[in-house]
Each structure stands twice: as structure tokens, then as C-alpha cells.
Amino acid sequence: MGIEIVGVNKSFGDFVALSDIDLSIPSGGLTALLGPSGGGKSTLLRIIAGLETADSGTIEIEGQDTTNVPAQRRNVGFVFQHYAAFKHMSVAKNVAFGLEIRKRPKAEIARRVEELLELVHLEQFAHRLPAQLSGGQRQRMALARALAIEPSVLLLDEPFGALDAKVRKELRDWLRRLHDEVHVTTVFVTHDQEEALEVADTIVVINDGRIEQVGTPDDLYDKPASDFVLSFLGPxxxxxxxxxxxxxxxxxxxxxxxxxxxxxxxxxxxxxxxxxxxxxxxxxxxxxxxxxxxxxxxxxxxxxxxxxxxxxxxxxxxxxxx
Amino acid sequence: MASHATGRGPRRTAATYVRRGLVLVYLFFLVAWPVSLVVTRTFGDGNHLASTLQDPAVVFALQMTVVVAFWAVVINTVFGVGMSLLIVRYDFAGKGLLNTLLDLPLSVSPVVIGLALLLAYGPRDGYFAPVLDAINLQVVFSVPGIIMATAFVSLPLVIREVVPVLQEIGTEQEQAARSLGAGGWQTFRRITLPSIRWALVYGVVLSLARSLGEFGAVKIVSGNISQQTQTATLLVEEKYLEFERGAAYATSFLLTLIAVAALVVVTVLRPKEEKA
Incomplete structure (x- = not known):
């Protein structure tokens, strides 16, 4: 179960972003796609979300073939590096968006938004606009918004990439604890090996559109499959x-x-x-x-x-x- | 030292006041004074406004202008938003050419536009005359032609306001909405439209002002028949040439008033929105 990726290829013009990716991501885990910029990891994440289409290959989410299912019907939570906050809506409205689209009863939406804002520690900011929040707060809002639809998988694209070092570290610990609470299958993209080693249960090292190695942080650190993995995970x-x-x-x-x-x-x-x-x-x-x-x-x-x-x-x- | 200067804005010297003075003098002689003359003439010797509004030709022309401007703005708004999305969000062959074509109405004289429409849709030797005859639709010398000419000249205004904003907001918010389950129309209505609404309002007001004031293209296409195809601007010219100057001033005053009112409404609304 989880996410099954079989034979995925993707090119942009002459540039091969992904070549023949086979990967199975376990259900309920926290998986990092780790690699240098331009290595194809974000493209893979966007293909899982349906924001990009693969040239060939199939994607299965929780046993369902979603290869040709459009993004809005995949029930996938997606968090962007630059938050993608709905600027004209309050924090509460941002979080409620997915539920309103699903036409849930008003009372249920209100209750759920309150729960989620509490979960991300933003309850006192419900009526602010995103512009009045700090970067870290905006990203927590984006996470609550993605979790509101009870996604079958949560995808995070360099979620802490735009934040400063200290906030980054805080959010990293917080994401780990959040995942221990919520248990939704989570995949995040990062180019920071420390982030991957610290947070993830499983790390997938991607370079040049190929998977270099898949394993637990300890596996990768202790038994690197290639000199690329060895050198990417530390000095x-x-x-x-x-x-x-x-x-x-x-x-x-x-x-x-x-x-x-x-x-x-x-x-x-x-x-x-x-x-x-x-x-x-x-x-x-x-x-x-x-x-x-x-x-x-x-x-x-x-x-x-x-x-x-x-x-x-x-x-x-x-x-x-x- | 730098903080000292930035604390109170740039230092004011004699040159600052000279520059400001020049701008004010320029604007006064070019815009404020001539326009104010129209107002003083309207109310100067006896109230022309009241008497002019008794004239059925004036009332008709004003109504005509409002109707024409309304439809031209509606067409340009719908078309303009669609075109802007096309230009910003999609790549296709001939995009550069399309971009240039969209600016054509601003660079070509309205008289030329009028002539072009006449050639294309004219009743006798117009290119589409057989088709239009067959469906019994008279375009030139009637309201559809006037709306077409007006829409043509104000075509780029909405697009030029909306395109930069669309470029700036990017597609991430729309992608986020998609991933949260919103379909195409929901994404447009709940995310894209609110993001561009102020650019759109501004474009609409500019289009409205331009449409109210259109003269050259309309004059050729309409045939300028009083109480049938005469718009307010055409009436102003006619009244002026027929020495009914009071009526000309009063109608000009009303046209100016509508345009200024639209601009004021936007200026009053806009800052509130940005503060929130």
C-alpha cells in the first residue's frame, strides 16, 4: 500500500527530469526525497500530487491507480515551499477552503478548523491575513490547510526551504512530532541532508533523475550504496x-x-x-x-x-x- | 548619516520646489484650467444643465452612450480576463504577434478603426454584407456597430491592467486550490478572480472612461443620426458647430462627471482594501 510508483519517466524538452523511477513508499511513514537541486525530486513529488503528468509509468496511492486522476480528485495534501497562502483569505478561511469545496456542514467546518489551528498552534491568529504572519506561521497554516481534507498522503515540497535556520530547525522537530500524532503517509522533498537524517523514517536519495539508494537514515549513513550517497550525506x-x-x-x-x-x-x-x-x-x-x-x-x-x-x-x- | 536622511524622506531643496512647481503649472494649463472652463461655462450664464436635459436629443444621446459604454465594458471585461489568462498561463505559437495585435487599438487612430469596421461589416460592399444580410442584422449605422467600435478602441485596457498582476501572483495558489479539491471554475472564482479584482476594477474604470469618450471610430460607424445613432460625444460636436454651445458644455460636463466619479470611487475603495 502507501504509494507505488512504477516506471515513471518525465522530460522537459531535452532535459530528462526523471528516468525509469520505481519506488514504493510505505503507508504511514515519513519519507524524505533527498538530493541536489535539479535532481528531479520535486518533479516526482508533483507527479504524485497530479500537478505534473508523467510521460510514462503509473502511480498508485493506497491501492488506487491515480495515474490519470486529476489533482483535485486525488485527495492529496500539498505544501509548497513558498506557502501558496490564499492572500485574500483569513487564516481560518484558508484552512476551511478544502472543506468548503467539499460542501461540509458549516458547524463541522468551524469545529475542524478550530481543531487544526490548535494542532498547528495558530488558534489566536484565526482572523489574521497571511500577510500578517511570519514565514514559519504561514507554513504551519499551509500544513493545517493541507491536513483539513484528511488527505491519504501529505506531500511537502521543500517545506522549510524559505525559512531561516533557527525556525527551520524548530519546524523540523515540530513536523516530526506532528507526524507521530497524525500518522498520515508523508513525503517531503529536501536538499538538506541533516533535515532528512533527523526527520525521516525512510530516505530516498535522488540524483540526475535516478534513485541512488533507498533506506533508513542509519542504512544510508553506514552503508552508502555509492560514493554519491556517501558524499551527499555528510563530509x-x-x-x-x-x-x-x-x-x-x-x-x-x-x-x-x-x-x-x-x-x-x-x-x-x-x-x-x-x-x-x-x-x-x-x-x-x-x-x-x-x-x-x-x-x-x-x-x-x-x-x-x-x-x-x-x-x-x-x-x-x-x-x-x- | 543615511538614517538621518531617510528618517524624514529626501531633503527638500529649492530644486525640489522648482520641480514641483513645474509639474503643477504644466498640469494646470494642460488639464485643470481648460476642464474647469467647461464647468464654468456650463453654469456661467444661466443654468445650461437644466435646460439641456429638456432636449430629447441630448437625453437620447446620453442614454445611448451609457448603453454602448456598458456593453463595450462587459465585452472587454469578459474577453480581457480570458485573453490575459491565455497570455500569462499558456505558451503557444504566435503569442508575440497576439500581444502586439492587442496593443494595436491604442496605437492606431480611432478613425482608421472606424473605417476598417466599415469595410468589414458595411451594408453594401462590406466583406460580411451577404452574411449579415442573410441573418438580417444591421451592424454599421446601428447600435451593434457602435458597440463594436467602442469595444475595439478600449480593448487593451483591461488586459494591460490584469496581465502584470496575473504574472506576479503566479500559479502556486491555483495549484494549492486544485490539490484541495477545487475544480477549474471554483479555482477561478475563489482564487484567481479575488487576486486580480483590483486590477480588473481599475481596467474596467479605464475602459469605461475611454468608452464614454470615444468619438472618431463611432462617428464613422454610427452615421451620426440624431436620436437614432448619436452618442453624447457626437452630440457635443454637433451642438458646438450649430452654436448651441450651452448644450455642448453641459453635455461635456456630464461626460466628465461620470468619468471623474468612476475614478473617485476606485480611489476611495482601493486603499481600504490594501490596508486590510
Missing amino acids: VTTLGDRLIRPHDIEISRVEQAAVVDGPITRWTRVGFEIRLEVTPTDARYAPVQVSVTRTEAHALGLHPGDHVWLRPAVGAQSVVSA
């Missing part, structure tokens, strides 16, 4: 001929069995973290980025210019570099 560096995360490298001032050795040529302190660059004495290898905490650096007695020996930490994941 990576090359140690010898393998890609590895900079914090997975064991560093020592004492000579030991090592992949490479060389002097510390750069030293950048960022808060609690120190980012080092080691230039291997063996010129075949590229400089290696290593990250250690300030405490570790202190314990090891590291200083800029020290000659150090590097090897993967025990249990570190690495991928042969392409």
Missing part, C-alpha cells in the same frame, strides 16, 4: 584510495601502521571541532581532511605542522573512490 575525504568521513580517521603522532602519513598543513577551529588537513608525504595521494574534537586534539598533543600517521578508525565505513 567525505579521500584516505589513500578510499572515501571516508573525516571523523572516522584515526590520527596519531607516534609512528604506527598507517595508510598515509605527513605533516598537518592546515588547522581550522570551528567551535568544538578542529578540521585538519594532512598532506601525505607520498605524493600520489591527495591531501586528507581529518576532523577531531578539541578535547581529542588536546589529549593527543596535536599542533599545526606535526607529522602524523592516519588510518581508518575501527568500524569506519569507506567506499572505493571512483
Whole structure:
């Protein structure tokens, strides 16, 4: 059940946005479509919503083939990056819109709008216009509006992309908690790997119109299927001929069995973290980025210019570099 | 320093007052003074307004103008909104050409437009004469022709007001409405129309003002027959040439009054809306 996507292709002129996408999104989960801009993830979301049509392939939502069903009859909640608030309507009217279209009784609409505004903590803003709300509040309103129609799936297109870092983080936690309460099958698009890792149950990494990997955040982080996934989910560096995360490298001032050795040529302190660059004495290898905490650096007695020996930490994941 | 200047707006120097003075003098001599003369002449020596309104030809011409302007505005509003949506929301071959054609009525002299309509729909040698004869519809020298000519000259006004607003609001709100279950017509009525309503009202008022004042095209197409196809502007010219100047001034005054009233209504309504 959930959403079944089979053989979906989509091109815009010469540009191939999606090529042969097969994906099944579990019911009731919170799934992230993660990838770089222009990779096709938003297009896929819009095809699920019916706002865009696939050139070929089929979409099934909760066991129903919706490939040729127009957007307004898919019962899909959609949240846009730039809120798409109905500017001429009050917050309450925005939320009521889907219910009014469905011609529900007035009393029921009023009750439901009140519930939803409470859910998104906007009850005291019911009579304001969207222009009088902050970005975060507008997006919560848009979410309430989408939830009002009791959608079979909730789709969010870069929902926090237009917000500043702090509000973004708050809304992210809030979305996670909201989903634990509401349990509607939710798919959101993001290009922020931290957002995906923190919020999603399942992550689908999309790049260049193809699915690179599907898995839980831990799967993706620990067992990346390609060097693209590894590098997209966090910082990576090359140690010898393998890609590895900079914090997975064991560093020592004492000579030991090592992949490479060389002097510390750069030293950048960022808060609690120190980012080092080691230039291997063996010129075949590229400089290696290593990250250690300030405490570790202190314990090891590291200083800029020290000659150090590097090897993967025990249990570190690495991928042969392409 | 910058905050000091921006706090009270730009600094006022002698040049500021010179510039303002120039604008005021220009507007006074070009617009305010001549128009005010029409008003003073109307009420100057005896009240021409009351006596003029006794003249059945004047009453008829004013009614004719109102009816013609009404239909021209209705046609331009419906057509204008449709055209604007077509231009903004869809891509098709010849869109640039269409855009240029839509501006034609503003750039071509109304007299030329009148002649063109005469050639196309004229009774004897007009292009469509056989068809129009067959369905027994007289276009030229009757009301449909006058409405056509008026609609033609005021055609772009609604479109030019609505198109930029449609472009600015984008399609996201409409897509959101769709995803919430609204059909095409519901989306238009509940989302698109309210978003463009002020541009539409402004376009309608401009069209109305333009339609009330149309002269050249109407003069050729109507045949200018008193109490049959004579509109108020044609009557003003006729009365003026026949030395019934009082009637000419009074009718001009009424035409101006309607146009100014429409503009005032819009100006009064608009700020309230934006504040909300």
C-alpha cells in the first residue's frame, strides 16, 4: 500500500527530469526525497500530487491507480515551499477552503478548523491575513490547510526551504512530532541532508533523475550504496584510495601502521571541532581532511605542522573512490 | 548619516520646489484650467444643465452612450480576463504577434478603426454584407456597430491592467486550490478572480472612461443620426458647430462627471482594501 510508483519517466524538452523511477513508499511513514537541486525530486513529488503528468509509468496511492486522476480528485495534501497562502483569505478561511469545496456542514467546518489551528498552534491568529504572519506561521497554516481534507498522503515540497535556520530547525522537530500524532503517509522533498537524517523514517536519495539508494537514515549513513550517497550525506575525504568521513580517521603522532602519513598543513577551529588537513608525504595521494574534537586534539598533543600517521578508525565505513 | 536622511524622506531643496512647481503649472494649463472652463461655462450664464436635459436629443444621446459604454465594458471585461489568462498561463505559437495585435487599438487612430469596421461589416460592399444580410442584422449605422467600435478602441485596457498582476501572483495558489479539491471554475472564482479584482476594477474604470469618450471610430460607424445613432460625444460636436454651445458644455460636463466619479470611487475603495 502507501504509494507505488512504477516506471515513471518525465522530460522537459531535452532535459530528462526523471528516468525509469520505481519506488514504493510505505503507508504511514515519513519519507524524505533527498538530493541536489535539479535532481528531479520535486518533479516526482508533483507527479504524485497530479500537478505534473508523467510521460510514462503509473502511480498508485493506497491501492488506487491515480495515474490519470486529476489533482483535485486525488485527495492529496500539498505544501509548497513558498506557502501558496490564499492572500485574500483569513487564516481560518484558508484552512476551511478544502472543506468548503467539499460542501461540509458549516458547524463541522468551524469545529475542524478550530481543531487544526490548535494542532498547528495558530488558534489566536484565526482572523489574521497571511500577510500578517511570519514565514514559519504561514507554513504551519499551509500544513493545517493541507491536513483539513484528511488527505491519504501529505506531500511537502521543500517545506522549510524559505525559512531561516533557527525556525527551520524548530519546524523540523515540530513536523516530526506532528507526524507521530497524525500518522498520515508523508513525503517531503529536501536538499538538506541533516533535515532528512533527523526527520525521516525512510530516505530516498535522488540524483540526475535516478534513485541512488533507498533506506533508513542509519542504512544510508553506514552503508552508502555509492560514493554519491556517501558524499551527499555528510563530509567525505579521500584516505589513500578510499572515501571516508573525516571523523572516522584515526590520527596519531607516534609512528604506527598507517595508510598515509605527513605533516598537518592546515588547522581550522570551528567551535568544538578542529578540521585538519594532512598532506601525505607520498605524493600520489591527495591531501586528507581529518576532523577531531578539541578535547581529542588536546589529549593527543596535536599542533599545526606535526607529522602524523592516519588510518581508518575501527568500524569506519569507506567506499572505493571512483 | 543615511538614517538621518531617510528618517524624514529626501531633503527638500529649492530644486525640489522648482520641480514641483513645474509639474503643477504644466498640469494646470494642460488639464485643470481648460476642464474647469467647461464647468464654468456650463453654469456661467444661466443654468445650461437644466435646460439641456429638456432636449430629447441630448437625453437620447446620453442614454445611448451609457448603453454602448456598458456593453463595450462587459465585452472587454469578459474577453480581457480570458485573453490575459491565455497570455500569462499558456505558451503557444504566435503569442508575440497576439500581444502586439492587442496593443494595436491604442496605437492606431480611432478613425482608421472606424473605417476598417466599415469595410468589414458595411451594408453594401462590406466583406460580411451577404452574411449579415442573410441573418438580417444591421451592424454599421446601428447600435451593434457602435458597440463594436467602442469595444475595439478600449480593448487593451483591461488586459494591460490584469496581465502584470496575473504574472506576479503566479500559479502556486491555483495549484494549492486544485490539490484541495477545487475544480477549474471554483479555482477561478475563489482564487484567481479575488487576486486580480483590483486590477480588473481599475481596467474596467479605464475602459469605461475611454468608452464614454470615444468619438472618431463611432462617428464613422454610427452615421451620426440624431436620436437614432448619436452618442453624447457626437452630440457635443454637433451642438458646438450649430452654436448651441450651452448644450455642448453641459453635455461635456456630464461626460466628465461620470468619468471623474468612476475614478473617485476606485480611489476611495482601493486603499481600504490594501490596508486590510
